[in-house]
Amino acid sequence: MRETQHHHYDILVAGGGFAGSLTALILHSQGFKVCLIEKDQHPRFAIGESSTPVADMQLRDIAVKYNLPWLYDFSRYGSWQQSHPEIVCGLKRGFSFFKHYPGKDFITDADHKNELLVAASTDDIQSDTNWLRADFDAFLVSKVKETGITYLDLTKITSGKRTPDWEFECTRPGETLAIHTAFFIDATGNGILLDQLLGVKSASDSFLTDSFAVYSHFNGVARWTDILKKACITTDDFPYDPDNSALHQILDEGWIWMLRFNDKRTSFGFALSGREQSLKGLQTDELWDIMCKKYPAINNILKDSKLAHAPGKIIQTGRLQRKIANCFGPGWAALPHTAGFVDPLFSSGIAHSLAGVQKLTVILKENFNDPESLYTDLKKYEDAVFAELKLIDRLVAGCYLTMAHFEIFNAWSMLYFAATIAYEQRLLQKKPPGYFLGADDTYITDMVQESYADLLEIIDCQQPSDEDIKRFTKLVRERIKPINTAGLLNPSFKNMYRHTAAAL
């Protein structure tokens, strides 16, 4: 082991995911001396792949504001394919939902009673993407290095003390380092490091949602449209091919995500209710088999598939919901995915992370040398992140409550689509972004909270009547009306929305 090497920086960023890399790049462009450390080595497997129109707008904004022109191309499928076809991604035209019932083949009708397709963009070129995170994150790290930012992989922080600057002791293969820095950003995507270093705890008890995930990457996953075709279910009036979307298969116990990449890989995972007694205590393989066998169409989708080389196994998480006690403290702050997480439904994670990157880097630029104003702004940042998690939690919790009743699920999910489109409008009109998804807008938060209370009432009676469902749908339609620019819940659309994103 070599002698301890001492390094001095303004800011240390721990965690070389896309959020940590972008944070480092932005701070560097603002004149800070930055060090980015990563415990693994790129390319490495990561989950969290489906982007959204909001995430794409944020990428464009970051690209322009911080003179990172190469980033711009990743904000649309067309330009991504043109400039970087070697970085694997998938085409995501929107969000698709198909409802399955235990033991039954998938069925629907001419009114699409078991289908919901919400197109974001009108064509492939303008579309969102599914990021193959191993490729995309590795590319960002290559940009970090190219820019001259210190990047240390295979590096672990073993201790940290602040007197008044930080001194972090780190280990890398064959060496120990002492990193001296004024500020520390936790971009590790979980609360483990903050707990180890500072005793900042994460907890789940404030969440309404209770879910866990079981997932992997596969080769040879059947196309859903082929399965529909074989079952003689027409797709003629679909606004896009649902295999080119964030494809959700809705079950009674939760849902499945299917995100295809251009190279034949598919990200496939179950997100299941933690309250489902029949799933408690099952081993990963057993759980996987039970869920596949229970839903014949899902079994068909996977029957000829094989695990992809990475991660090469099925991964089961514990409860997904977590929130740290504090988002910041003296000399440190956490990015949103470190601060907390709800559930992958609606793919809000990437955009939430990018919103945090944008806010935190502005706060540091404006207040780095003024501890008092830094504290004030970091407190505002914390309030925002926690309010955002709360809004996402309620939106997602409502979905889990309604997964066995697709008509109600359909109505409930429109609260999310209305809120996100309103937020896209805010960004498009270059208004201050405020809280992510409008979590600072009482119209949005009241709309969701009141609808949640109404939802609990009808879900309480085990089998909601047609009358209940109609009444609830009408309530949601009324509540979203002032922000409903996309014709959501217009019965004549029959669950097929051809274009909803505010930005092209």
Ligand SMILES: Cc1cc2nc3c(=O)[nH]c(=O)nc-3n(C[C@H](O)[C@H](O)[C@H](O)COP(=O)(O)OP(=O)(O)OC[C@H]3O[C@@H](n4cnc5c(N)ncnc54)[C@H](O)[C@@H]3O)c2cc1C
């Ligand atoms: C099952 C699941 C599915 C999801 N699906 C979606 C989706 O479809 N769309 C979406 O928008 N969001 C999704 N998310 C959320 C998404 O994953 C996150 O928002 C996103 O990964 C955040 O990126 P990040 O860079 O902040 O963190 P991460 O991607 O978690 O990256 C953190 C990095 O830090 C490194 N690291 C960890 N600990 C240390 C340490 N102690 N020291 C140094 N480095 C460390 C890790 O190796 C990793 O490289 C999903 C999340 C889950 C759990």
